[in-house]
Amino acid sequence: MRIALIAHDRKKDDMVRLAGQFHAVLSRCTLMATGTTGGRLQREVGLAVECLLSGPLGGDLQIGARLAVGEVDAVIFLRDPMTPQPHEPDINALVRACDVHDVPCATNLSGARLLLQGLIVE
Numbered sequence: 339m340r341i342a343l344i345a346h347d348r349k350k351d352d353m354v355r356l357a358g359q360f361h362a363v364l365s366r367c368t369l370m371a372t373g374t375t376g377g378r379l380q381r382e383v384g385l386a387v388e389c390l391l392s393g394p395l396g397g398d399l400q401i402g403a404r405l406a407v408g409e410v411d412a413v414i415f416l417r418d419p420m421t422p423q424p425h426e427p428d429i430n431a432l433v434r435a436c437d438v439h440d441v442p443c444a445t446n447l448s449g450a451r452l453l454l455q456g457l458i459v460e
């Protein structure tokens with residue numbers, strides 16, 4: 339399973355906690371992440387993660403481009419719905435790409451837990 343992990347700034351602590359809780363299943367996956375999220379996951383959770391560009395610099399678009407050619411199987415994107423983002427069009431493009439290609443995309447913690455639990459029982 340190739341999973342993309344992305345969290346906006348106010349959701350990064352949640353992402354780190356979530357990844358710690360699901361460390362066993364995530365460590366069996368191929369992981370990629372936007373830059374800052376990925377750095378925290380490497381340092382604080384000890385996961386092997388490929389770090390792409392930071393979101394505002396094009397990281398969401400990089401993940402979207404991979405997804406469009408079948409290189410991403412699931413996306414966990416902990417979005418901050420309360421803070422405007424300068425790269426909102428990139429965020430929308432990634433979520434749209436998930437819908438276009440029918441790739442599971444969890445945009446909040448509860449959805450992310452369900453997605454990861456699904457991987458455990460697989």
Ligand SMILES: O=C(CO)COP(=O)(O)O
Pocket residue numbers: 344345346347371372373374375376391392393394397398429
């Ligand atoms: O902005 C982001 C996603 O839209 C996240 O990017 P970072 O992980 O680099 O903070």
